[in-house]
Amino acid sequence: MRRIALAIIVTCLTLSLMAQNGIKVNYKGSKPTVADFAWAAFSSLNHEDEDESGDRPWRILENAMKRHSKGLQQEQGDKLVIDSKNGYILFERSRDEYVFA
Secondary structure, eight states, X not given: OHHHHHHHHHHXXXXXXXXXXXXXXXXXXXXXXXXXXXXXXXXXXXXXXXXXXXXXXXXXXXXXXXXXXXXOOOOTTEEEEEETTTTEEEEEEEETTEEEO
16 A cells, blocks of 8 residues: 555656656766656655654655665665666565555
8 A cells, every 4th residue: 555655656746847847857977867856856845834744655755865865774674775777766664564665
């Protein structure tokens, strides 16, 4: 269920970026990666209308990506895979006996 929710969120973020007249994707290297597009999606979110609990799925993924970019370990039970070659990001969160991906 969590995987479907994250897929819907990523789809909505992609559609909202496509609806904008100008999309600015900052990247290093010869071409942008899937992580660069994810950062562009995060920067386009309007956080003003949200509560500050931090438990929103996109906020959890954003925090995991921030930890990854700083070279920090993920929180216990969290796993983040950024496969730039194949163009996907996988985030898994294990809590008790449940695994959310």
